[in-house]
Amino acid sequence: MSYAVKELFATLQGEGAQAGRASVFCRFAGCNLWSGREQDRATATCRFCDTDFVGIDGEGGGRFADAAALADAIATCWVGGAEERYVVFTGGEPLLQLDAALIASVHARGFTIAVETNGTLEAPDTLDWICVSPKQGAEFRQRAGHELKLVYPQPGLPPQQFEALEFRHFFLQPMDGPDQAANTRDAVAYCLAHPKWRLSVQTHKMIGIA
Numbered sequence: 001m002s003y004a005v006k007e008l009f010a011t012l013q014g015e016g017a018q019a020g021r022a023s024v025f026c027r028f029a030g031c032n033l034w035s036g037r038e039q040d041r042a043t044a045t046c047r048f049c050d051t052d053f054v055g056i057d058g059e060g061g062g063r064f065a066d067a068a069a070l071a072d073a074i075a076t077c078w079v080g081g082a083e084e085r086y087v088v089f090t091g092g093e094p095l096l097q098l099d100a101a102l103i104a105s106v107h108a109r110g111f112t113i114a115v116e117t118n119g120t121l122e123a124p125d126t127l128d129w130i131c132v133s134p135k136q137g138a139e140f141r142q143r144a145g146h147e148l149k150l151v152y153p154q155p156g157l158p159p160q161q162f163e164a165l166e167f168r169h170f171f172l173q174p175m176d177g178p179d180q181a182a183n184t185r186d187a188v189a190y191c192l193a194h195p196k197w198r199l200s201v202q203t204h205k206m207i208g209i210a
């Protein structure tokens, strides 16, 4: 199978339990909850997305003919040595494209593999780190993993409804956009009152890296 990649770059993971970790980010093109076109945002299932995932024209992006070609590009993008190799598959929705062949090829090059998913599709159990970020109005299939990262607030999606699920970490991530400051204040207040939840700030935006 070939893979459509919007961008491929090295940066620090900005969010959640692995924040600060050196990573290769592989951002797949396309999502099942929004076309990515601004004129469709108001009618999309997911309306607050902060990401351009349309096309294959970003830094390091392109169409990769097979798993080996994309795994080689990921390994070339890694700036560290053989230890601690870490790749984050995101998007768009990465589970539309991330398959067993790609996971095996990337593992063979010594990487620990993380995924950022909206939870609508089941994640392969060969992944090393699964971050699920459920979306209001969307199916919620991947109900276990390493971190649940809920963008907050989402009307109709109260944090309590996730608390009994099998995740190691529970994060609230303030929704970025026009109400970001108020959303951050509300998330802080929620974490103070409900200590099972921790705050995930998007640190990469604060320090001006991708």
Ligand SMILES: C[S@@+](CC[C@H](N)C(=O)[O-])C[C@H]1O[C@@H](n2cnc3c(N)ncnc32)[C@H](O)[C@@H]1O
Binding pocket: 031, 048, 049, 050, 051, 090, 091, 092, 093, 094, 116, 117, 118, 119, 132, 133, 149, 151, 173, 174, 175, 176, 177
């Ligand atoms: C762009 S999404 C791509 C991965 C996948 N489609 C998902 O939604 O999890 C990456 C992460 O950014 C979060 N995110 C997207 N838009 C956001 C916003 N406006 N404010 C805060 N987090 C946001 C998502 O919830 C997800 O955790």
Ligand SMILES: Nc1nc2[nH]cc(C(=O)O)c2c(=O)[nH]1
Binding pocket: 011, 012, 013, 014, 015, 051, 090, 091, 116, 204, 209, 210
């Ligand atoms: N630095 C950085 N960390 C991130 N963590 C999740 C991201 C994403 O867009 O999936 C992201 C991103 O876009 N940049």
Ligand code: SF4
Binding pocket: 031, 032, 033, 034, 046, 047, 048, 049, 050, 051, 053, 091, 092, 093, 118, 135
């Ligand atoms: S599911 Fe993820 S990539 Fe898709 S529109 Fe929502 S935040 Fe963006």
Ligand SMILES: [Mg+2]
Binding pocket: 050, 051
């Ligand atoms: Mg992002």
